[in-house]
Amino acid sequence: MKEQMKMLVELQKLDAEIFDRKKILEEVPVRIKELENGLEAKSTHLKSLEEDLKKLKVSQKQREMDLETKEQGIKKHQGQLHQIKTNKEYAALEKEIASLKADNSLLEEEIINLLDQSDEMQKAVSGEKKVLEDENKKSVEEKKKIEAEKNKSEAELNNLNAKRLEFAKNIDQGILPKYERILHNKAGHAVVSIAGNACGGCNMSLPPQVINEVKLRASLIFCENCARILHAE
Ligand SMILES: [Zn+2]
Incomplete structure (x- = not known):
């Protein structure tokens, strides 16, 4: 992952x-x-x-x-x-x-x-x-x-x-359609970084647990507010 x-x-x-x-x-x-x-x-x-x-x-x-x-x-x-x-x-x-x-x-x-x-x-x-x-x-x-x-x-x-x-x-065929759907719905931005403690897409602050999960990179983690895929730099 x-x-x-x-x-x-x-x-x-x-x-x-x-x-x-x-x-x-x-x-x-x-x-x-x-x-x-x-x-x-x-x-x-x-x-x-x-x-x-x-x-x-x-x-x-x-x-x-x-x-x-x-x-x-x-x-x-x-x-x-x-x-x-x-x-x-x-x-x-x-x-x-x-x-x-x-x-x-x-x-x-x-x-x-x-x-x-x-x-x-x-x-x-x-x-x-x-x-x-x-x-x-x-x-x-x-x-x-x-x-x-x-x-x-x-x-x-x-x-x-x-x-x-x-x-x-290179992208897993199980992931690509999900990514593309978000890309289409969110004006070309499906994967966003965490900025501070907030979603870089919608600015909604994220619970620490979600941030930890993103950092673990064990599975795709979505912003609960805007549904974009979260990513930690
Ligand atoms: Zn968001």
Whole structure:
């Protein structure tokens, strides 16, 4: 059993490494998706800013046209003033002209305001474009890095799997399935050391009798709490 325990500890080392590589590989699509989501969010933000800028420009254009129409109205009315016969009509027309002029001065103010807002929005759009460009570049680099890590982990995993296949032949066929079941249930860690007086897997403190049994190495001793195989360094 002492020999078997030593082998199990060695097998566990291999399995822990295999588990690590598998985890890295599982995370590859998640990391890529995260990168893509980040870019998509930035791109959506940029589009919404551009949409806002467009609306401001349309609004500005409408007011400019309105202003132009009213300017023509004022000129027309000013021309009509000479042909007016009565004071009453004259006063009414002058009132009309004054009202159009008041409208126009309001429109001019609004146009200036919209121009300022467009300038600000244009700056925000340019800034966001630059951010997106940088993020795109970073993302290409990051994807290359992830791809390289993936290739490395795949190669290592193949190596480790081959080693593991060979090494597992040393383990008693009565023990191996138990070990593998725990390995599967406990995220790649079936054999754990005793740390202080506690289980290295779940940190539950172990009775002295259990610790003694582990040290004797006469049989497989399991943690009562997490069911992992206990091992004393
Ligand atoms: Zn435990």
